Amino acid sequence: xxxxxxxxxxxxYFYTETGIVRAVDGISYDLQEGETxxxxxxxxxxxxxxxxxxxxxxxxxxxxxxxGEVLFEGRxxxxxxxxxxxxxxxxxxxxxxxxxxxSLNPVLTIGLQIGEVLELHRHLNRKExxxxxxxxxxxxxxxxxxxxxxxxxxQFSGGMRQRVMIAMALSCNPKLLIADEPTTAVDVxxxxxxxxxxxxxxxRLGTSVILITHNLGVVARYVNRMxxxxxxxxxxxxxxxxxxxxxxxPYTIGLLASVxxxxxxxxxxxxxxxxxxxxxxxxxxxxxxxxxxPRSMKQCASERPEPRLVDLDHMVSCWLPLDA
Amino acid sequence: xxxxxxKKQRGEFQPEPMERxxxxxxxxxxRLCKRxxxxxxxxxxxxxxxxxxxxxxxxxHDPIEHNLAHKLEPPSWEYPFGRDELGRCILxxxxxxxxxxxxxxxxxxxxxxxxxxPLGVFSGYYGGKVDFIVQRFVDTMLAFPGILLAxxxxxxxxxxxxxxxxxxGVSTVPVYARLARSSVLAIKARQFVEAAKSMGARDLHIIxxxxxxxxLSPIIVQSTLHMATAILWAAxxxxxxxxxxxxxxxxxxxxxxxxxxxxxxxxxxxFPGLMIFVTVLGFNLLGDGLRDALDPRLKT
Numbered sequence: 221x222x223x224x225x226x227x228x229x230x231x232x233y234f235y236t237e238t239g240i241v242r243a244v245d246g247i248s249y250d251l252q253e254g255e256t257x258x259x260x261x262x263x264x265x266x267x268x269x270x271x272x273x274x275x276x277x278x279x280x281x282x283x284x285x286x287x288g289e290v291l292f293e294g295r296x297x298x299x300x301x302x303x304x305x306x307x308x309x310x311x312x313x314x315x316x317x318x319x320x321x322x323s324l325n326p327v328l329t330i331g332l333q334i335g336e337v338l339e340l341h342r343h344l345n346r347k348e349x350x351x352x353x354x355x356x357x358x359x360x361x362x363x364x365x366x367x368x369x370x371x372x373x374x375q376f377s378g379g380m381r382q383r384v385m386i387a388m389a390l391s392c393n394p395k396l397l398i399a400d401e402p403t404t405a406v407d408v409x410x411x412x413x414x415x416x417x418x419x420x421x422x423x424r425l426g427t428s429v430i431l432i433t434h435n436l437g438v439v440a441r442y443v444n445r446m447x448x449x450x451x452x453x454x455x456x457x458x459x460x461x462x463x464x465x466x467x468x469x470p471y472t473i474g475l476l477a478s479v480x481x482x483x484x485x486x487x488x489x490x491x492x493x494x495x496x497x498x499x500x501x502x503x504x505x506x507x508x509x510x511x512x513x514p515r516s517m518k519q520c521a522s523e524r525p526e527p528r529l530v531d532l533d534h535m536v537s538c539w540l541p542l543d544a
Numbered sequence: 545x546x547x548x549x550x551k552k553q554r555g556e557f558q559p560e561p562m563e564r565x566x567x568x569x570x571x572x573x574x575r576l577c578k579r580x581x582x583x584x585x586x587x588x589x590x591x592x593x594x595x596x597x598x599x600x601x602x603x604x605h606d607p608i609e610h611n612l613a614h615k616l617e618p619p620s621w622e623y624p625f626g627r628d629e630l631g632r633c634i635l636x637x638x639x640x641x642x643x644x645x646x647x648x649x650x651x652x653x654x655x656x657x658x659x660x661x662p663l664g665v666f667s668g669y670y671g672g673k674v675d676f677i678v679q680r681f682v683d684t685m686l687a688f689p690g691i692l693l694a695x696x697x698x699x700x701x702x703x704x705x706x707x708x709x710x711x712x713g714v715s716t717v718p719v720y721a722r723l724a725r726s727s728v729l730a731i732k733a734r735q736f737v738e739a740a741k742s743m744g745a746r747d748l749h750i751i752x753x754x755x756x757x758x759x760l761s762p763i764i765v766q767s768t769l770h771m772a773t774a775i776l777w778a779a780x781x782x783x784x785x786x787x788x789x790x791x792x793x794x795x796x797x798x799x800x801x802x803x804x805x806x807x808x809x810x811x812x813x814x815f816p817g818l819m820i821f822v823t824v825l826g827f828n829l830l831g832d833g834l835r836d837a838l839d840p841r842l843k844t
Binding site for chain 1 (some may be wrong): 735
């Protein structure tokens with residue numbers, strides 16, 4: 221097991237008419253080979269943008285990766301030429317998106333769409349790629365793959381389409397899979413099936429995964445490590461079990477308290493986090509979570525807390541960790 | 545097929561989805577036929593195409609053989625649409641005229657599509673400065689009345705069928721550029737384009753494989769409707785004497801030829817005029833029907 225991905229002080233800003241949106245504002249993390257990282261946070265906290273920045277798929281203008289390093293297998297992806305990064309996309313790093321209904325082209329059969337990736341990166345001919353596509357479809361559990369390969373996307377259900385997307389993403393045995401809320405648009409039973417399958421296949425292929433989600437309850441079983449994002453920064457980072465058992469940041473605690481649990485009495489009320497996430501154009505001077513924080517102090521309003529270790533590899537950005 | 549039968553014998557459950565065996569073309573054709581007006585348009589267009597293709601086989605006489613002794617003869621069994629000012633068979637001339645109209649229509653539309661669609665697609669896909677420059681150019685052309693532009697081009701290029709086609713073709717370019725751009729703008733925001741990018745696809749690949757096929761249906765509809773316009777314009781320019789050279793049977797020129805005799809022999813101008821009217825109507829009905837048939841929102 222070696223280090224696969226190192227993200228260092230990544231900043232992605234969007235230059236809009238109302239001002240500079242600091243969608244990703246200096247995040248750093250490491251990802252080991254074969255590891256699964258959960259990137260958690262509410263809508264608009266910069267989860268997706270930070271993941272898209274890794275493969276440089278930020279629409280420019282208005283977006284721009286302002287600074288930082290993304291070291292992948294020893295190379296800084298942010299410094300590669302457009303041709304080189306294109307060779308990496310889909311081959312070494314693949315993505316799965318949120319909406320299975322719209323991430324497939326409606327006018328092409330799924331066989332052609334998966335085959336395209338194989339022809340592009342592995343230079344297979346039509347015949348070879350066809351048998352490979354059938355193998356991939358079987359791998360993701362699509363019954364009757366020989367027949368289904370010639371079907372169009374509208375002939376598949378949402379869950380099945382997401383399976384097709386997974387087959388496409390894993391077709392070139394990528395080293396890293398970025399799954400951007402892969403199960404948000406499908407119903408709960410399918411969610412579990414899909415996550416189980418992603419976990420099973422990636423561990424078999426030795427693929428590292430960045431799983432982006434806002435659903436803490438769903439990902440608990442599937443990630444080794446978790447990074448909680450708030451207002452474009454990682455505010456807490458550590459092994460998943462540690463974060464669930466011993467959360468340090470008031471925001472993480474709030475997130476965990478707002479998830480329904482089976483071991484609580486049925487009448488127990490969920491505890492919401494009051495307020496709204498901050499406007500990313502006008503971030504407060506101090507801690508971005510300060511206005512919503514139940515434990516805020518004077519210091520929080522004026523100074524931004526720097527990340528610091530509370531345990532061997534458990535990092536938190538807060539002036540007041542709970543056990544202090 | 546064999547495998548399916550085997551599975552049936554083994555008693556395995558084989559779901560038969562209803563829409564399965566019907567490809568996208570048959571699907572559209574099926575929906576097209578459900579509308580009476582569209583079907584009517586389709587029949588007219590089919591007859592038009594057939595007479596253009598089979599002109600030498602079905603026309604009863606030689607279209608340019610004249611016989612002054614029988615000039616302006618009214619319709620008879622032998623000459624169903626009568627004879628014109630030079631004693632030529634009007635029916636045969638109309639049938640051969642369909643060929644010219646078809647060629648004019650196809651070439652005009654090809655010019656419009658071949659220049660306009662790439663312009664629009666690149667303009668929409670790349671946006672920014674490319675888009676700005678292309679769209680201001682398109683604006684300028686759209687602000688100019690089409691027939692005036694065509695007349696201007698003919699004035700520059702000279703009279704003749706080829707120049708008529710170029711002139712009318714060029715004046716349709718901005719329409720296709722606009723149309724292609726707007727569909728590309730809508731499609732490029734969809735997730736499968738982003739997914740394709742995330743798989744490492746090149747811009748050209750995305751344009752050819754993902755954007756073009758998905759933006760085709762409004763272009764198909766527009767080109768059917770343009771077929772009608774092209775035939776009408778070509779006839780109009782033929783009527784003004786700017787199109788084909790005299791012996792060639794062209795509907796607009798025939799109409800003009802019959803104009804002088806409209807009081808003594810009204811059939812000479814009536815039949816070509818009627819043909820223009822019916823053909824244009826047919827393409828318009830077909831275009832409208834196609835628009836409905838290709839609209840995914842109306843799918844039930």
